[in-house]
Amino acid sequence: MAVPVTVGRETLGAVILHRPLQDIQATVRDARRRLVWAFAIALAVSAALAAALSRSVGRPLERMARAAGRLAQGDLDQRVAVEGPEELQQLARAFNRAAEAVSRTIEEQRRLERMRREFVANVSHEFRAPLASLAGFIELLEDGTIPQEQAARYLELMRQDTERLSRLVADLLDLSRLDAGKVTIRPELISAVDAARRAVLGVEPRATSLGVQVEVAAEGSPAVYADPERLQQILANLLDNALDHTEAGGRVEVRVSGDAGWTRFEVVDTGEGIPEEELDLIWERFHRVDRSRVRSQRRRGGTGLGLSIVKQLVELHGGRVGVESRLGEGSRFWFTLPASPGSLPGTL
Numbered sequence: 001m002a003v004p005v006t007v008g009r010e011t012l013g014a015v016i017l018h019r020p021l022q023d024i025q026a027t028v029r030d031a032r033r034r035l036v037w038a039f040a041i042a043l044a045v046s047a048a049l050a051a052a053l054s055r056s057v058g059r060p061l062e063r064m065a066r067a068a069g070r071l072a073q074g075d076l077d078q079r080v081a082v083e084g085p086e087e088l089q090q091l092a093r094a095f096n097r098a099a100e101a102v103s104r105t106i107e108e109q110r111r112l113e114r115m116r117r118e119f120v121a122n123v124s125h126e127f128r129a130p131l132a133s134l135a136g137f138i139e140l141l142e143d144g145t146i147p148q149e150q151a152a153r154y155l156e157l158m159r160q161d162t163e164r165l166s167r168l169v170a171d172l173l174d175l176s177r178l179d180a181g182k183v184t185i186r187p188e189l190i191s192a193v194d195a196a197r198r199a200v201l202g203v204e205p206r207a208t209s210l211g212v213q214v215e216v217a218a219e220g221s222p223a224v225y226a227d228p229e230r231l232q233q234i235l236a237n238l239l240d241n242a243l244d245h246t247e248a249g250g251r252v253e254v255r256v257s258g259d260a261g262w263t264r265f266e267v268v269d270t271g272e273g274i275p276e277e278e279l280d281l282i283w284e285r286f287h288r289v290d291r292s293r294v295r296s297q298r299r300r301g302g303t304g305l306g307l308s309i310v311k312q313l314v315e316l317h318g319g320r321v322g323v324e325s326r327l328g329e330g331s332r333f334w335f336t337l338p339a340s341p342g343s344l345p346g347t348l
Contacts, residue, residue, distance in 0.1 A: 060088055064095055076103040123172065130161035137161075171305035174233075175285070178312045185227040185316055189340065192224040192263045196254045199235035203243065211248030214239070222258030225338040230313050237306035238267040238333050245331070246271035258339055262319075266334045274325040282323065283311045310335070 060083060067078040078099055082092045137158050140146045146154055177183045196216045207214040224231070235254065242252045246269045255266040274282060285308045314321040314335045325331035 060092070064092065067095070067099075071099055071102065076106060123168075127165070127168065130164050133161050134158055168305075171309060174309050175305060175312075178309070178316070183230075183313075183316065185230055185313075187225050187227050187317065187338075187341075189223050189225050190228055190231075192222045192256045192258070192265070193218045195224065195226075195228065195231050196235065196256050196265065199232055199239060200254060202232070202236055203239045206240075207243055207252070210243060210246075212243055212246050212250050212252055214243075214252045215254070217253055217255045219255075219257040222256060222263045223339055224263040225340050226317055230317070231337070234310050234313050234335065235265065235267070237310045241306055241333070242267050242269035242271065242331070245269060245273075261339050261342070262336045263339045264334060264336050266332055268330065268332045270330040273327040273329050274323070274331055275327055276325075279323055279325060283307050283321075 060080070064080050067080050071078045076099075079096050080092050082089045082096075137146075137154050141151065141154065174183070193216065196218070200214050200216055203214060239252065239254070246252055250270040252267065252269045255264075255268060257264050257266075285305055311321050314337070317337050319335055319337040321333075321335040323331060323333050
């Protein structure tokens with residue numbers, strides 16, 4: 001390299017600077033080695049980061065995919081651990097919520113299918129007994145096996161079987177309409193005591209034939225906001241149920257009271273009572289308490305659907321229903337209905 005030497009405007013000469021080429025080449029080689037090492041270190045760090053990312057993201061995603069596959073095959077217990085980065089944790093939570101929803105849906109479908117099978121079996125059983133009885137009586141009457149003087153008795157038994165079938169068909173139709181949401185209630189303000197008395201009058205003939213006393217007890221004169229026809233159906237079903245379980249000489253009482261915008265009805269009997277473990281089951285269709293203690297199907301006369309209808313009708317009115325019982329001491333069935341339109345939930 002030449003560096004000029006000047007004084008003022010006059011150039012006096014130049015200074016020549018030089019360095020051996022080997023030194024320059026050594027410097028270049030050193031810089032090249034440094035760049036290679038820097039690249040290698042960066043590559044190693046990148047590989048380590050990629051491996052860590054694969055472990056923290058890839059493996060959980062793999063586990064999630066395997067769990068989804070097992071869930072699709074019917075293993076409803078599949079869940080994944082909530083781990084890794086926040087986004088992955090959110091995805092795991094969403095997967096678990098979806099798995100819970102799928103599990104609940106499938107379990108509900110299985111439950112409904114079991115109920116459908118049991119319902120069909122129970123309906124078939126309920127129809128089979130009275131139909132077989134009717135067919136047998138008709139055959140005996142046709143071939144003259146039954147003496148003429150006993151024909152009236154067997155005709156009465158046939159009438160009871162026919163009434164039982166009619167009640168069963170009516171109850172099934174009611175349940176079908178309730179399940180389909182096709183039952184419309186038309187509530188109006190009526191006397192709760194008058195409604196209770198009408199229901200008692202309706203069962204008096206049966207109560208008299210069974211030797212059971214039925215009466216009404218009221219606290220004041222509360223009103224109730226209900227569909228009169230459906231209220232009669234609720235009370236009639238509860239009274240029939242009480243008569244089914246009360247022996248001759250027993251007592252059934254309908255109690256009516258009002259409090260805080262609601263009217264309370266109670267049907268209290270001195271009958272056989274209900275085992276504690278069955279109290280939550282009596283609202284199920286065709287459920288009968290301790291079949292071994294049933295005195296006779298004809299004595300009871302029920303279809304096993306009345307209490308289920310009661311529960312749905314009460315809830316359709318916006319009310320509540322319940323039962324208290326002691327085995328051997330009797331039962332208390334109760335339900336509450338609005339005392340006025342303003343008592344309904346969501347009204348002013």
